[in-house]
Amino acid sequence: MTATITAFERSPDRGNGLARDMRLRWAFEEVGQPYEVRLLSFEAMKEPAHLALQPFGQIPTYEDGDLTLFESGAIVLHIAERHPGLLPDDANARARAIMWMFAALNTLEPPIFDRSLLTILERGRPWYEERLNALDETIRKRLESLSHHLGEADWLDGAFSAGDLLMVTVLRRLQSSGILNGYSNLAAYIARAEARPAYQRAFEAQRAVFTAAAG
Template identity: 70%
Template sequence: MTPTITAFERSPDRGQGLARDMRVRWALEEVGQPYDVRFVSFRALKQAAHRARNPFGQIPTYEDGDLVLFESGAIVFHIAQQHAGLLPDDPESRLRALAWMFAATGTVDPPIMERSMVALFERDKPWFEERLRVVDERVRKRLDELSARLGDADWLDGGFSAADLLMVHVLLRLRSSGLLDAFPRVAAYVARGEARPAYQRAFAAQRAVFTAHAGG
């Protein structure tokens, strides 16, 4: 069967590839798995039909026969388990990749998302500058730690894996912040991820949705 994922009908990122269905699209492109997309409006996200797929009313979701999943990390992990190419064959290496998948979504992503929310919703508050400074320090700490881990390696642990896919997509949210400029190893790492043909195909597919609506 062809799996179906959900994505924003009108993404708030305006076609920048930051919405989290991008992670799932990228994973599917990496393994060569065709997929369908069900586009949902912000109103539909909160209705019973979608909450049956994701109780928190978010995207993406993934359906393949009777299997219904939510949370982008879990979906990417499932895809990586079902297809060759996104997880190492060696059991210990596979577990390390899984640890890095958790690190991407559970350790690196939270301060970056917090920064995005501060920049979006608190810019007009009297505490904005101080709050942003504090959050930026948290982000820089993670970037410094990640840079030290990467060293001169291309990827986190051996060859490219689902861990790199998730980590690169998390870091892409910093693209317009300027914070990556101080961490050339991390910036180069992100650029390597963006250069992958599967990423380019996934980005083009997500971008096309915004272009179609913008044109309409």
């Protein structure tokens, strides 16, 4: 059975692949599995039918037979556990790949997502500059550590994994900020990921949704 995911009918990121359905699309493409997409308006996301699948009223969800999941990280892990291509066979390497999934979502994403919200919602408020500087300082500390860990390697731990997939989707949110300019190996890491055919297929698929809605 083909799994069905949900995505924004009209993504706030204007088709730039920053919405969290991109993670699932990319994972499906990496493991060579088809998927179907059900698009939701912002109104539909808050209606009982969707809340029964996703109690927090967000996207994406994943439905496959009698299993429904939400949380993009959990869904990427579920896909990676069921199909080869996103987790190493070696048990220790597999544990470390999962560790990088959590690091992406729990150590890098919170301040990076906060920065996005701040620049969208609080521009012009009295505290804007000071809070932006504080967040940028936190983000730079994390990027400095990540850049030092990555060094000259292609990926975070051996072969490309679900950890890299999530990390790149988190770091891409900084692309318009200029912050990544200070970390050339991280910029190259993102570019290396974006050059993957699976990434490109996923990106085009989510962009087509926005283009159709805007057309």
